[in-house]
Amino acid sequence: MAGVNPYITPAEVDLPKKKYRVKFLPSGKVFEVDPARLPYGRNGLPGSILDIAHAAGIGLDHSCGGVCACSTCHVIVQEGLESCNELSDDEMEQLEEARGLTLESRLGCQCVPNGNCDVVIEVPGWNRNLVKEHD
Numbered sequence: 314m315a316g317v318n319p320y321i322t323p324a325e326v327d328l329p330k331k332k333y334r335v336k337f338l339p340s341g342k343v344f345e346v347d348p349a350r351l352p353y354g355r356n357g358l359p360g361s362i363l364d365i366a367h368a369a370g371i372g373l374d375h376s377c378g379g380v381c382a383c384s385t386c387h388v389i390v391q392e393g394l395e396s397c398n399e400l401s402d403d404e405m406e407q408l409e410e411a412r413g414l415t416l417e418s419r420l421g422c423q424c425v426p427n428g429n430c431d432v433v434i435e436v437p438g439w440n441r442n443l444v445k446e447h448d
């Protein structure tokens with residue numbers, strides 16, 4: 314993790330025990346998550362959508378470095394939301410600032426799938442960092 318936010322209660326997460334896939338929209342890129350390699354980087358909770366997006370080469374903004382202190386990592390979990398950790402009060406508070414909020418919205422840095430099913434993630438257009446996106 315890039316840092317720790319001392320003002321929030323750490324999210325309770327259940328890390329995956331087996332491989333699963335994350336599909337990112339609109340690119341359609343599919344990335345296989347290997348639990349043995351988590352975390353992939355230092356941004357967001359280990360195994361979070363932000364962590365996975367960066368490993369997959371998907372440009373997802375994260376102004377606060379992934380510590381639940383902004384809403385720039387807003388994503389929409391189109392499929393597999395039931396396999397993700399519960400939305401905490403702290404995440405909900407930040408998420409309320411996000412543009413285009415839906416019932417399936419999460420902060421990418423706080424949303425950690427447990428690997429029980431594949432997941433489909435939509436990165437809203439305003440959150441895509443096209444400069445960083447690569448294959």
Ligand code: FES
Pocket residue numbers: 374375376377378379380381382383384385386407420421422423
């Ligand atoms: S990167 Fe700031 S809340 Fe996720």
